[in-house]
Amino acid sequence: MLRTAHRAIRPQASSSYLFRQCRAIQISAAPTSETPRVGGDAFGSSRDAADARFEVLGSPYSLLSVTLSASQKLYTRRGTLVAVAGKPENAQSTLSVLNPLGRAPFGVPFLYQRITASSPITALISTKSPTTTFTVLHLDGTTDWMISQRNALLAWTGHTLSLSSRIQQSLSLANWGSTHVTGRGLAALSAPGQIYQLTLDEGEEFVAHPGSVVAYSISRTPHDHSGSRVQALACKFPR
Secondary structure, rough: OOEEEEOOOOOOOOOOOOOOOOOOEEEEOOOEEEEOOOOOOOOOHHHHHOOOEEEEEEOOOOOOEHHHHEOOEEEEEEEOOEEEEEEEEHEEEEEEEEOHHHHHOOOOOOOEEEEEEEOOEEEOOOOOOOOEEEEEEEEEEEEEEOOOOOOOOEEEOOOOOEEEEOOOOOOOHHHHHHEEEOEEEEEEEEEEOOOEEEEEEEEOOOOHHHHHOOOEEEOOOOOOOOOEEEEEEEEOOOO
């Protein structure tokens, strides 16, 4: 069992769960789209206001719509691109390899498509599984995310977004192979079942099986926890 104040969880039949605080922990449906904020945008800069938009479509949420401006780069897991709208002749797709030495030994996908275009386009992305749902992470440069599920990372975009492989040695070998995401941009995650968002205040804990953890936020300043609030993506409940 894994005890964490930062991880998102999915209940499993053999697992037990424990709240350490009496306050009701906030659980809500995970965000399914990202719209630029007033006076800013998904990247925290007005210059990039029209660069990208992620929107999850369908019921259940099983299709990702990505709107890209000219010259913006989109990375999506190989084999997940369904269609391109706009001027497809202006789009270019090339194979991108993401740290194969750190990901392949643990069964983490490392082959992605890099999509760019000289004019604005909209790309549709999906997976082969009919029970998979999507959610969108917004990174504004102040909070990083750890994607703990090996197959959860579906797509990402952002001029300053950086991804690196991590090994969680405190967990069993079966749960190694995480991806650390930092910088500014958007990332789309996929997971079986419904995805929810769990919010924990400082000092609160939730106990869950590590195999149920999809992703969780981590502070850029780990030694400063004053007044911190943790966003956790997300609880996945099997259908």
